[in-house]
Amino acid sequence: MSDESPKPKKVLNKSKVKTPMREQEAAARIFNFEEVPLGYNEQEATQEALRCIDCKDKPCVAGCPVGIDIPAFLKLVGDKDFEGALRKIKEKNFLPAICGRVCPQEDQCEMVCTLNRPDKGREAGGIGRVERFLGDYAMEHNLTITPTVAPATGKRVAIIGSGPAGLTAASDLAQKGHAVTVFEALHKPGGVLFYGIPQFRLPKEILMREVEGLRDMGVEFVMNYPVGKAESLDSVRERFDVVFVSTGAGLPWFLGIPGENLNGVYSANEFLTRVNLMGGYKFPDGADTPVKKIKRIAVIGAGNTAMDSARTAKRLQPEVVYLVYRRSRLEMPARVEEIHHAEQEGVEFNLLHSPLEIVNDGKGAVGAIRCQEMELGEPDASGRRKPVAIEGKVREFAVDTVVIAIGQGPNPLLTADCPELARDPKKGTILINDVMQTSLPNVFAGGDIVTGGATVILAMGQGRVAADAMHRYLMTGDPRDPFAQAGGSGVCPNLT
Numbered sequence: 001m002s003d004e005s006p007k008p009k010k011v012l013n014k015s016k017v018k019t020p021m022r023e024q025e026a027a028a029r030i031f032n033f034e035e036v037p038l039g040y041n042e043q044e045a046t047q048e049a050l051r052c053i054d055c056k057d058k059p060c061v062a063g064c065p066v067g068i069d070i071p072a073f074l075k076l077v078g079d080k081d082f083e084g085a086l087r088k089i090k091e092k093n094f095l096p097a098i099c100g101r102v103c104p105q106e107d108q109c110e111m112v113c114t115l116n117r118p119d120k121g122r123e124a125g126g127i128g129r130v131e132r133f134l135g136d137y138a139m140e141h142n143l144t145i146t147p148t149v150a151p152a153t154g155k156r157v158a159i160i161g162s163g164p165a166g167l168t169a170a171s172d173l174a175q176k177g178h179a180v181t182v183f184e185a186l187h188k189p190g191g192v193l194f195y196g197i198p199q200f201r202l203p204k205e206i207l208m209r210e211v212e213g214l215r216d217m218g219v220e221f222v223m224n225y226p227v228g229k230a231e232s233l234d235s236v237r238e239r240f241d242v243v244f245v246s247t248g249a250g251l252p253w254f255l256g257i258p259g260e261n262l263n264g265v266y267s268a269n270e271f272l273t274r275v276n277l278m279g280g281y282k283f284p285d286g287a288d289t290p291v292k293k294i295k296r297i298a299v300i301g302a303g304n305t306a307m308d309s310a311r312t313a314k315r316l317q318p319e320v321v322y323l324v325y326r327r328s329r330l331e332m333p334a335r336v337e338e339i340h341h342a343e344q345e346g347v348e349f350n351l352l353h354s355p356l357e358i359v360n361d362g363k364g365a366v367g368a369i370r371c372q373e374m375e376l377g378e379p380d381a382s383g384r385r386k387p388v389a390i391e392g393k394v395r396e397f398a399v400d401t402v403v404i405a406i407g408q409g410p411n412p413l414l415t416a417d418c419p420e421l422a423r424d425p426k427k428g429t430i431l432i433n434d435v436m437q438t439s440l441p442n443v444f445a446g447g448d449i450v451t452g453g454a455t456v457i458l459a460m461g462q463g464r465v466a467a468d469a470m471h472r473y474l475m476t477g478d479p480r481d482p483f484a485q486a487g488g489s490g491v492c493p494n495l496t
């Protein structure tokens with residue numbers, strides 16, 4: 001008789017709703033910058049993983065921009081094999097603690113999850129929450145799943161920009177044995193993950209740990225080095241065998257209304273950078289870069305950047321934080337969770353209001369913002385109902401600070417220096433071919449600089465695809481996979 005006792009049969013969790021995640025109470029958290037959701041413990045993560053029914057079609061895998069085998073890692077978590085689950089995720093995504101926190105899962109893997117049937121009162125599997133748990137588990141248990149690095153190839157790679165696209169490409173190329181140097185304009189690596197997304201949504205220690213992992217793999221970081229100013233792209237191209245441009249979309253857009261040059265008007269980028277990167281909220285005792293003392297603030301926009309700005313502002317203890325958006329709640333582009341958290345924290349939404357003018361207080365600073373009241377008309381080119389002015393209805397909000405968070409485009413610092421690098425004439429994004437190669441053969445590009453403002457996971461996915469092509473380019477001179485089918489996005493019209 002075998003001495004192996006039979007494994008107990010795994011019992012699926014038939015709960016219709018996600019295992020709740022504990023979070024800081026709104027009344028307490030607006031006084032600190034600590035993280036809001038507190039994450040799952042082992043028991044909660046296991047319980048949530050056991051909601052996965054391991055359905056036949058596995059739509060979640062196709063719904064994930066980097067194709068993580070989600071049912072496989074959930075099954076391993078259900079078996080309490082957390083290390084195995086982590087290995088499974090890391091096959092496709094080396095930043096689970098980050099993606100588990102900031103990925104819009106509700107529009108990706110969780111949206112297409114078979115369990116997701118609101119009509120039957122059933123919620124999708126909490127894939128992001130379990131992913132986050134695994135990322136945190138690795139940190140808490142000092143579990144470094146450092147990938148093996150292949151023997152040195154003698155090839156030198158330059159990565160320009162250290163956001164999620166650049167970090168992913170750096171990791172993949174270092175693993176293949178290439179010598180990787182990352183050039184970053186700012187003094188901290190991480191791109192938007194550092195300077196944009198606030199500490200209460202993504203603690204920076206998590207990011208720094210991932211960056212340390214890259215350093216351990218031999219990746220060199222050169223900070224305070226804006227390519228295009230410190231050194232031209234042409235010069236970098238000469239010094240390295242191949243270059244990956246991942247400089248993001250950090251150039252803020254403005255409204256083009258009177259008063260935008262008044263004191264007290266910030267782009268969301270500047271506002272968030274002052275607080276997140278420069279620690280402005282600690283001024284004068286913990287940081288040298290102040291944020292103006294705010295009494296009443298209006299944040300314009302309704303995307304993630306606007307929610308981050310409004311929630312950051314709330315933590316600076318003003319009397320009131322207004323959010324001003326020209327469309328309705330239905331059209332707000334921010335994640336549902338962010339909208340919910342902002343409301344919980346007391347951000348006052350003024351929807352269907354379009355700014356007309358920022359009013360001078362008589363001393364060259366912001367005194368108020370005048371807004372046109374709107375209603376929704378017919379759908380426009382974006383498919384969303386167009387906001388139309390309601391004649392005669394104008395409102396003024398008394399404020400001393402305005403943050404403009406209506407989107408951003410590619411920063412031309414690097415591209416302006418190199419006219420041969422083909423760009424979209426309207427958007428300024430870099431054009432690439434089906435293997436993410438630009439009009440310059442040894443320059444590849446990916447992330448927001450190619451797509452325009454998108455998501456962390458899309459930027460990471462592009463970093464990975466580009467790294468594959470760059471590796472082939474370095475080893476064979478041809479970036480294409482000879483076994484792959486011809487075709488691709490072909491978004492660069494001047495290349496074939």
Ligand SMILES: Cc1cc2nc3c(=O)[nH]c(=O)nc-3n(C[C@H](O)[C@H](O)[C@H](O)COP(=O)(O)OP(=O)(O)OC[C@H]3O[C@@H](n4cnc5c(N)ncnc54)[C@H](O)[C@@H]3O)c2cc1C
Pocket residue numbers: 102103104160161162163164165166183184185186189190191192193196197225226227228246247248249250272304305308411413414446447448449453454455456457459
């Ligand atoms: C406030 C905010 C909140 C967001 N929230 C979310 C979210 O919750 N979930 C989500 O999925 N996405 C979110 N996004 C979008 C997401 O962060 C971006 O899509 C993603 O970071 C793009 O990655 P990237 O690597 O292409 O560029 P970035 O992250 O922008 O990094 C580019 C880096 O390149 C550097 N750089 C620029 N020019 C040069 C140069 N000439 N030389 C050297 N370095 C240079 C920049 O300093 C920067 O560090 C948010 C964006 C913002 C602004």
